[in-house]
Amino acid sequence: MSALAYGIQLPVQSQSTIYAEPWEADAGPVDLVEIARAAERAGFDYIASCDHVAIPRRLAPAMSTIWYDPVATLAYLAGVTERVRLLSHVAVVGLRHPLISAKQYATLDHLSGGRLILGVGAGHVQEEFEVLGVDFERRGPVLDESIDALRAALGPDEFPEHHGKLYDFEGLGQRPRPAREHVPLWVGGSSPAAVRRAALKGDGWLPQGDPRDRLPAQIARIRHLREEASLQGPFVFGAITEPLYVGEPGWEVGRRTLTGAPDLLAESLRAYRAMGVDQIQVRFRCRDRIELIDQISQFGSEVGPLL
Incomplete structure (x- = not known):
């Protein structure tokens, strides 16, 4: 059995009250750089950034309005790292025309030397869709076609072609191209529709909140759907672990x-x-950046080799 890879959803860049630590409210670019570099040194497979355009007032107390742009954030961190992969977890690509997303993410992959993993999801904030003129109720079909269009637009062809119900383009060139002919595309979400989408359209699955006891059935369903569709290529199964603390914390960690x-x-x-599961996404309880970097380092040197 191969080793279990591990990555991290970066703090600071998204600050939902579900997971943000108090110290993140006053953190910024310097903290992100130091944490990304620590993750790379510790052997983490990827660092990840979320995506929301604008948070409505009704959701702001729970979600906060701090959501860095994933392309800008990952590009910034690509410039201060060398190896660690760059994951959008997840980009709500249905909010944007596929050629706009393709231009952004192809450039990111090109500049980073082929380190992009494009994680995509359907989204859940209705007001975001409405203000951008996208049908919230049809966000699933919109994402389905967006994936198909992005597959074409991020492929090797300088002049990609896609003809669908929502998007239609050909004869329009985009360079730079991604550094690789195939950018990995992981699909996020745990609803039946999201699981089916991941199985049939993705190179991997990013569950959203599935506890351990739900994962085996979800994994089995994806495998079954892929077998039924005669899909044979490599596929990455992910999981988000419980919060972690290496050692005895000496403070209330939940x-x-x-x-x-x-x-x-x-x-x-x-x-x-x-x-x-092939890769786990971890998050550490911590009271400041120093403690987080210490946790990342301990995990990489003492836990990672045992996985």
Whole structure:
């Protein structure tokens, strides 16, 4: 069985009250740079950034309005790192014309030397869709066609072609091209529609909030759907772990947080690999940037080798 890869959703760049730590409110670019570099040094496979255009007032108390643009954020961090991959988790690509998204993400892949993983999702904030003139109720079909159009626009052809119900283009050149002929596309979401979309249109699946006991059935369904459709290529199954703290915290980290010695954490996390997961996304409880970087470093040196 191959090793379990691990990546991290960056703090600071999105600050929903579900997961943001208090210190992030006053953090900024310097913190992001130091954390991204720490993740790279610790052997993390990717760093990830979220996507929201604008948060309505009704949701601001829970979601906050701090959501950095993923293309700008990942491009900025690409310039201060060398190896770690760059994941949009997830880009709500249905909010934008596919040629606009393709131009942005192709440029990011080109500038970073082929480090992009394009994670996409349907979105959930109705007001965002309405203000941008996109049908919220049809966001699923919009995403389906957006994926098809992006596959064409991010492929090797300088003059991509797509003819669909929503988008129609040909004879329009876009350079620079991505650094690779195939940009990995992972689909986010855990609804039946999202799982089906991931199976049939994606190179990987990014679950959203599935607890451990739900993952085996979801993975089995994706495998079944891909077998039915005779899809044989490589596919990456992801999972978001419980919050982590390497060692004994000495402060209240929440009852769901996995804590303890590196070997005990590794033993718990290996259960994900046993159920068919290829990569885990981790988040650490921490009280400041220094503690977070220490957690990232300890995980990379003491937990990662045991996975």
